[in-house]
Structure formats: C-alpha cells, structure tokens
Amino acid sequence: MSEIVLETRNLVRDYTTAGGMFRQAKTVRAVKGISLKVEKGKTLAIVGESGCGKSTLARMITMIDPPTAGDLIIDGQKVDTAKGVSPELRRKVQIVFQNPYGSLNPRQKIGDVLMEPLIINSDLPASERRHRAMEMLKKVGLAPEHFNRYPHMFSGGQRQRIAIARALMLNPRLLVLDEPVSALDLSVQAQVLNLLADLQDEFGLTYVFISHDLSVVRYIADEVMVMYFGEAVEYGTRDDVFSNPQHEYTKTLFAATPRTDVESIRARLARKTAAA
Numbered sequence: 001m002s003e004i005v006l007e008t009r010n011l012v013r014d015y016t017t018a019g020g021m022f023r024q025a026k027t028v029r030a031v032k033g034i035s036l037k038v039e040k041g042k043t044l045a046i047v048g049e050s051g052c053g054k055s056t057l058a059r060m061i062t063m064i065d066p067p068t069a070g071d072l073i074i075d076g077q078k079v080d081t082a083k084g085v086s087p088e089l090r091r092k093v094q095i096v097f098q099n100p101y102g103s104l105n106p107r108q109k110i111g112d113v114l115m116e117p118l119i120i121n122s123d124l125p126a127s128e129r130r131h132r133a134m135e136m137l138k139k140v141g142l143a144p145e146h147f148n149r150y151p152h153m154f155s156g157g158q159r160q161r162i163a164i165a166r167a168l169m170l171n172p173r174l175l176v177l178d179e180p181v182s183a184l185d186l187s188v189q190a191q192v193l194n195l196l197a198d199l200q201d202e203f204g205l206t207y208v209f210i211s212h213d214l215s216v217v218r219y220i221a222d223e224v225m226v227m228y229f230g231e232a233v234e235y236g237t238r239d240d241v242f243s244n245p246q247h248e249y250t251k252t253l254f255a256a257t258p259r260t261d262v263e264s265i266r267a268r269l270a271r272k273t274a275a276a
C-alpha cells in the first residue's frame, strides 16, 4: 500500500496589508484552497508564474507561515497549525531555499552549520555529531577538509550542496525545495539535480519541488501541479500534464517556455563520468 507522507486539504493563506491615513487595510488571498497528496519517495513539482503562490504554499507546508485555513497532514498526522512548529515536525520537514548565499551564516564554519540542527534537536554527543556531519559532507559530494572552511570559500553549487546537507542532518521525511537550482549555472544545475535524485533514492526522501523552469520540472517530477493566481489549475502525473495540458493557462505557459535542456546536460555528464 502506498504511504502518503504529505497531504493538504483546502489550504488557504490570506495576507492583510496594513491600512494608513489614505489607504484601507486590504486582504489578499495568496493561496486559495490547495489540496494535494505526495507518496513516500516521490516528487511533486509546483510550477507557475511569479506571484501565483508557490512560495506561500511552501512556507505553509513547512509551517514557517501557518495556514489561515485548511488541514496539513504529515505522515498521516494532522498538524495543529495553531500551536506552531513542534520539534517532531521540524525533524520531519525541512526546506532548502533558492539562494545558497543568503541561507548560510558567513561567520559559521561548514562543520558548525551541519552540526547545529543536531545540537538544537538531538542529544547526540559531540563526537557523534561530528561524525554525522563528516558523513553528510561526503554524501553531498564534498570532502572532510571542507569541515573547517567558511561559506565564502565555496562556489554557488557547493553552497547549495551544503544547504542540502544541513537539511538532511535530522533525517527528514519531506524536503521542500524552493527553486533550489534557479540561482545556479545550467551545468551546475544538472549536477545538483542529479545529487537530489541520488539522495532521494538513498534515503527514500519525499520532495515538494517549487520551480518556474519547466525543463527542470520535466526532469525531476513524478507529479506536477500548476498554480495560477493561488489556485491549482492542473494536477496530475508529469507525463499527463506535459503531454495533455487541460487548462488554457498551462497550454500558454508550455508554449511560451523555451526548452533549456537539462536532460542533455545530464546525459553528457553521465558520459564524462563513465569515461573518466
């Protein structure tokens, strides 16, 4: 039987902007009732143009920003969204942001970046924390000597690997990836996407992958949701959505998007690695 790691039922998020002397307070419904289910080990990609509510949905799933209404169910358990994030939820659900420059503290060595979640959320002894951080560095394709270096000493792709490693330190069930490769060069994008695919296989991870890049989505997703003005206008398997889009907006989006070919870069990288 399939195991559902993430379910949302009618998630809604309203934002109220403050009023002023000449302005009335206004409420904007950024997400208008999103329902979805993601099975263990699968990737749901959320696509749509800027401002359609993708990041708001990501922030609700990770409880950075609690929903205004609706249900959030993680591993079959309804989250009490009024109570804020429990330590259990923090362990199970992690997020990786687009900007690896902004998400790492420049004054913290990489080893400390990786060990921090364990200090806050576990009672592992220091030697074990260090061992786990070293192991995770290797898993994301970095080396033990990187442990004592600072973020500015790494390239963009390496920094994103560090952010992914940090997100995995607590063995989460669900990883929300908010445009994780958008800030990277195309060839580096392919490497990071490969890494994410490998880590998913190794750890049985479930992904919610937010992106505006359809070639990336075509490569990484099992299922695709297309959002438009806070609503899901399309939701289905990747092949169904790509080969037979139903909604006018999706048809226009697909027609307007040039295909940057991440898949061909991936194939080239695979050939290079095989030849090395």
Ligand SMILES: Nc1ncnc2c1ncn2[C@@H]1O[C@H](COP(=O)(O)OP(=O)(O)OP(=O)(O)O)[C@@H](O)[C@H]1O
Pocket (backbone or CB within 6 Å): 015, 016, 017, 028, 030, 048, 049, 050, 051, 052, 053, 054, 055, 056, 057, 212
């Ligand atoms: N904190 C906030 N206060 C007020 N309005 C907000 C806030 N966050 C988001 N919004 C509004 O909610 C809507 C959805 O924004 P959101 O950032 O989720 O879209 P997005 O699809 O992720 O866009 P992008 O790809 O540009 O990040 C937008 O109209 C945005 O202006």
